[in-house]
Amino acid sequence: MIKVVLLGAGNVAFYLANVLTMSKNINFIQRYSRNIKNDKYFDKNIPKTNNINNLSKADIYIIAINDDAISSFSKQLFFKDGLVVHTSGSMPIEALKCKAKKGVLYPLQTFSINHKVEYHQIPICIETENKKDKELLHLFANCISKNVYEINSSKREKLHIAAVFANNFSNYMFKLANDICDKNSIPFDILKPLIKETANKIQKISPIKAQTGPAKRNDNKVIKNHLSQLSENQKEIYNLVSKSIINTYN
Numbered sequence: 072m073i074k075v076v077l078l079g080a081g082n083v084a085f086y087l088a089n090v091l092t093m094s095k096n097i098n099f100i101q102r103y104s105r106n107i108k109n110d111k112y113f114d115k116n117i118p119k120t121n122n123i124n125n126l127s128k129a130d131i132y133i134i135a136i137n138d139d140a141i142s143s144f145s146k147q148l149f150f151k152d153g154l155v156v157h158t159s160g161s162m163p164i165e166a167l168k169c170k171a172k173k174g175v176l177y178p179l180q181t182f183s184i185n186h187k188v189e190y191h192q193i194p195i196c197i198e199t200e201n202k203k204d205k206e207l208l209h210l211f212a213n214c215i216s217k218n219v220y221e222i223n224s225s226k227r228e229k230l231h232i233a234a235v236f237a238n239n240f241s242n243y244m245f246k247l248a249n250d251i252c253d254k255n256s257i258p259f260d261i262l263k264p265l266i267k268e269t270a271n272k273i274q275k276i277s278p279i280k281a282q283t284g285p286a287k288r289n290d291n292k293v294i295k296n297h298l299s300q301l302s303e304n305q306k307e308i309y310n311l312v313s314k315s316i317i318n319t320y321n
């Protein structure tokens with residue numbers, strides 16, 4: 072059994088806590104968070120501490136806290152045994168400043184607290200400083216996912232940029248679409264089959280082939296008409312994305 076301590080109580084910690092509890096080969100021995108804010112989302116049977124000097128002895132310590140806090144937080148971990156990993160896509164392994172061995176366990180998915188996801192398909196990107204730690208982290212990652220990848224810090228940074236385009240920006244587009252629906256008393260639900268098909272289609276054909284719409288067709292009259300109806304912020308985004316599509320296809 073791999074003994075694990077989980078640090079943090081946000082979106083990723085919520086996902087990890089669920090998956091750790093479910094795995095037969097993992098012993099989820101303790102969790103840490105600095106306050107009680109999100110305690111209601113976590114299993115009360117898992118011992119919890121808010122004292123960083125009170126952590127139990129474990130094989131793996133997972134730091135699932137804000138990117139900006141990883142270095143200063145890990146500096147406070149004075150123990151030398153065990154493997155300490157962070158879960159960030161954009162921070163290098165060197166962001167960890169602890170005395171123990173270091174690694175990264177980046178789950179490539181979007182997580183929100185109290186929203187459960189299909190665990191076993193989530194790609195887990197791992198990185199360690201040496202072979203022995205890699206074996207342990209592989210073993211651990213294989214307990215929580217069928218898709219484990221070894222990805223170094225520089226590639227993971229690029230992957231994270233790609234993920235920002237694929238998820239964060241496309242979700243913001245959904246938000247803009249939702250605003251337009253709301254403003255015109257149209258139910259957002261009407262767009263959901265289209266959103267689903269957009270994601271489904273690129274499972275089978277490449278994004279470059281899947282593109283449709285006025286900018287792909289270079290339909291200038293439609294584009295002008297759309298622009299005339301938008302707010303300044305929407306216009307700026309519509310224009311920028313349309314220009315990029317036009318340049319790609321023409």
Ligand SMILES: NC(=O)c1ccc[n+]([C@@H]2O[C@H](COP(=O)([O-])OP(=O)(O)OC[C@H]3O[C@@H](n4cnc5c(N)ncnc54)[C@H](OP(=O)(O)O)[C@@H]3O)[C@@H](O)[C@H]2O)c1
Nearest residue numbers: 079080081082083084135136137138140158159180181182
């Ligand atoms: N969300 C995602 O979809 C996703 C996906 C993959 C990877 N990640 C990565 O996973 C990590 C966590 O992201 P998240 O979305 O779970 O963040 P989050 O929901 O904002 O949660 C962050 C957690 O870190 C704690 N924290 C922040 N600063 C701290 C400090 N100085 N000392 C102790 N605890 C501190 C917060 O505590 P308080 O509540 O007290 O502030 C909170 O429990 C990040 O590195 C992120 O890049 C996120």
